[in-house]
Amino acid sequence: MKAVRKEKVCILSGNYGDGHLQAAHAIQESARLHIPEVETLLVDFMECVHPYFHSIGRSIFIEGVKNFPSIYGYIYRKTRPVNRFSLFMKPFNHLGIWRMIRLLQETQPSIVVSTFPLAACMISKVKELGLTSADAVTVITDHTDHSSWIHPYTDRYIVGSEFVRTSLNQLEVEDEKIRVTGIPVRPEFCKTYNRNALRDKFNLDRERPTVLIMGGGFGIIGEGLSKLLSSELVSQSLQIIVVCGHNEKLRQELERYQTVSKHVLLVTGYVNYIHELMALSDFMITKPGGVTTAEAIAMELPMLLYKPLPGQEQDNAQFLINSGVALYAEQEADLHRYLTQMLESPEVLAKIKGNFRHLHSKWAASRALDVIIKKGV
Template sequence: MYTMKKAQGVRPVRALILTGDLGDGHRQAAMALAEACGHSDSSVHAEIADYMREVYALAHPFMKYCFLKGVEKAPSLYGYLYRRSRMKEELSTFSRTFLRLGSSKLLELLHMHRSELIVSTFPLASAAVSLLKEQRLVHAPLVTVITDYADHALWIQPHTDLYVVGSAHVAHALRERGIAEERIQVTGIPIRSRFYNPSPPPAELKQRLGLDPLKPLVLVMGGGGGLLSDEARRLVQSEVLLERAQLAFLCGSNEAVRQELTAELQPAYASSVRVEGFVDNIEQWMGAATLLVTKPGGLTTSEAAAMKLPMLLYRPIPGQEEENAAVLEKSGVAVCARPDRRLLDQLLELLESPRRLEEMSRHAEAFCCGLSAELAWEAALELLQGRSAKSAEHPGWTAAGVREQVLEA
């Protein structure tokens, strides 16, 4: 078993974390991994690079806009495309052409960072590096960190050396695809260590946040983009709910939604509702909450599970969010809101069922693997150690050899 603390006199491994901002979870996982090895005596020196921004700099803003608007305005179409490509492990001609257009830029990026280990939290980046390894232009190990509880084919690439996954369900799905057991490690989706730290009592946290310490708190989130459904937003107008609990809406980067919700507040219940944009103390809000109402993104739900916070999952985007919701509900850490019933009614039922909420908290404790980001690095370093052990037979696999080959490419 590896430790993140390096031995005296040993140079840390240079790792490059490739991520992307088509969905906030990829970036958050990358930041959690970087934070885990950010101390001065770490055995890994990691840097983050946004694959889409760095490799497709001119096209990136347009592609990001189209992706986010497509998910928001045409989720059914997104779901159809997701399902259609879910099992197709071979890249299409279009995908190969698109990735090869960026191959020279990606090689320049690897050259600049002199990477001995490549970690990807973004499926397109994993596919691009795998193609370079196929052409023997890159020899550094590739570790793919899957940031959902799903096994879409785009994550599955022939030259990935190790898959870091969030649950036993995903590990089983990868084995069913024929991926060897030794290439899979269940660590949990990487999240920041603060979500595992002991939390003060909820009443104390509510006071810190300016909330009523005696009233249950329902936290409502829509992911980093603040994609709150109309039904979730209507909770702010429910007198029945606001008499029993207080609400906090975290709108992320969606300033328009934050302003609209603020304008919809009823004066009589304004003290029972908080509307916030992006916050950097999300662990305090989760620690103060009795229940989280959220879309089932991989990172947000992993953070909530680490804090043993029960979840009511609503309106999953067809595709990976539906798969996330199914895994989380089956594991007992969340309830999926039924579309044929009002979200408000299902929320009130959970608030009135403390025993059920306690059961969900216990299941969350069993669901989590521990310090997921640290466990991911341990698995990656063990992989690198295994590669280095072969250096006597294959000198090109030494750390120096990897650097020289990347530079030559």
């Protein structure tokens, strides 16, 4: 009997933002659940190719985005199309390529999946050099396009929507290489939960309006939200859950509101039960990261987007607004107005909830996995 070839999938991600890593975990978990015979290996790309620069580089990136968002936004826009500037930047992404070649030689994957744009760039270069025969699959983790994701030796692109497919077509990516699956999210976000049981679990009132606030994996939360915690923006008493991610300093700062606010406050750092917090909440105030908003879409949780960073977050916000699943507060006055609408006008939330069914984001990781191993389209 002829031996059946076992697929081995190497998933390259990066923690320059939590979404890339979450999408990678979603694909890996889906493989373990649905196709256990597929072997998966999850690798932190930056740690692999830049082990000495990785930590400091990550810190510089995070601080740069927080403190100089306009510069980040300018570079993002400047390099969005394939042009001389974006092409000039790409050779710098090949630094450390010999470490990636060594990893591929040691692990011998049949498929390499990139949920991080720098990884997609390097794998394309390795294929160009003829040093791997593995299929190269890129998973775009935002609701938008950018040239940093697009490389000539990529075999398949997995995207979140027809809008992104069309955007890639305009950037001269062949349509047959693109598959629309939704942005992969972990299975926990695709299930149905008992809201009352979850509110009991976290000692929350079953009837009081509950707002979830998320600032991304690094807990970037603006001044307007601090005023919400101190009771200045709304008159009624709320239950407010604030997830600060990896920002321990922010968590400690916000905990002081617990004794002075008229609201019931639950402040957390990085947690692995975001799906439960989403399930028990009425709506979420968040920055529009690609994977976080994909998780909310899967949970059918209405969103109020606040002060997105220039670049992909602004693009994500525009997609979500156009899709009718989010409202957008650019200024503090907008935050107050939309908060009032969402709290006092049930029809606003009902309209948003009705729009979720058009986005088909549940079980996107399973559909993405089928594309990765060529079982589906």
